[in-house]
Amino acid sequence: MKVSRNKKIKENVAKLLMWLSMAIVVVLVVSVVWTVFSKGAKAMSWDMVSKLPGGGFYIGKEGGFLNAIVGSLMIVGASTVLGLLVSIPVVLFLNVYLHKESRLAYVVRLAFDVLFGVPSIVYGAFGFTLMIWFGLRTSLLGGIIVITLLIIPIFVRTMDEASRNFPRGILDACLSLGATRWETLKVVVRQIAPGIATATLLSVGRAIGDAASVMFTAGYTDSIPTSLSQPAATLPLAVFFQLSSPIPEVVDRAYAAALVLTIIVLLISIAGRFITSHFSRHKV
């Protein structure tokens, strides 16, 4: 009898601890989001998101951080397009052209998992050496190159995960009708399209929030870049630089920028979930 009571106590203690740790996780999320929203909402105004920094911006005078918003969107937009051009072929190759037990597929997946784990500061440092090699200064182009390198492993990993479980029977059916592998892609792409869309969104969310890599390569500026060779501001860096200012008005702008960044990332994350649950009509 004693043993059974003992194990019941243990069971309940364990349950309590588990509820506790879940509660900690939830409280942390609420705390982070609440901090950003409450601080950011106070500092937020229409000027912040619609104006460039004015003359005395960094001593607390008028202006906003439109430069950072546009810079971030430019870099991430261009990198997303470039990244997709590389990663979609890689994912299709892995899943359609290579056999499931293929040695090459194993090595490729491992390589991308490793690249996925490489810290963004290392990408930044590597991108920086690349830029020196090519004689580039900190510029929009440099930012785009580094974010593209950073985003490709994320794309490949998430898309690969989404496409790995598509029914192989469909592929076999296509092939048995005489289609080449290239022609089966018409069918395969339709199956994995929602997965690719979600993967794209998730990766964009991660790329837009990355600061360490663009710090070296894109630089920072108060204007919107008009050519690839000009430096570009980015939202995470706008938060980072302004937060360290001793002037309260400037710090407030960091909070507002953090709020904008958080809202963008959360919207992207929600959109990703929505796509997965609503756009799977071609799925068998």
Place this chain on the structure above:
Amino acid sequence: MNIRILKDRTARDIMLVLTLLSIVMVADIAIGLYLKSKPVLESESLWTLLFSSEWKPLKGRFGFLPFLMGTVWVTLLSITIALPISLLTAVFLTEYARPIIKKFVFPVLDILAALPSVIYGVWGVLVIVPWISKSVAPHFVDFSTGYTVLAAGIVLSVMVVPLLVSLFIEVFSSVPVELREASLSLGATRWQTALRVVMRKSLAGILASSVLAVSRAMGETIAVLMVCGCVVGLPHGLLDTCYPIPAVIANNYGEMLSIPLYESALMFAALMLFAVVLIFNLVSRVVLYRIEKQNE
């Protein structure tokens, strides 16, 4: 007929080239960083670089020990905090939770994973740092600004939790249901089953996931940079300031161009980070792949 096959072949070859090019990236990064860090490796021995704590870039003295120790302290602390929380959460979600709870907790974890590191930095500066400075530090030391190993560890642990939980859930789900049923039918409680069957069976996976999380924590830059204090020196306790390697690289990128050896030293720091992360990732991924394969 021929054109169709030709199309297929061309497409395959292009895809193959793109795939191979991406793999070569791993080597490219290593080579690029190595070439850049060569000057400093030639001017000082590896031993001095790693184990000297003399950091005087202007005099050409580069001892990375303070930064290495900063990274070790912060990383270990963050894993120590994150591991039990993630383990218990993952066990709960796989072994106990009803679908309705999962529906609520998974999006929460998604948000945690999606937030950019600079946001965690802001949160650390606004919430954790003042809390340490006002409520924690006064019990132990006379004065602390709050920018400490402890702050960096806490912020990092929050960032690592979603990664750990999702990896653990994957590992736990690969344990066959039959094993759980056998254990439960013998009269074991659910906790006993979770502890002695599920967790014991997934020990390798738990270790691999933790190593992966360690390597993630080690490379985290901006959030840590914002709360760690950034004072060069060996940390002696949780309430000391620290200066982990990624923070050093990020903080000095502007001035490093004027002193050639300085740039080289920072690239060496990036190379170290890359090498450790590479090894950790390779080992843990290979283990996780094996587990995944058993699952199929």
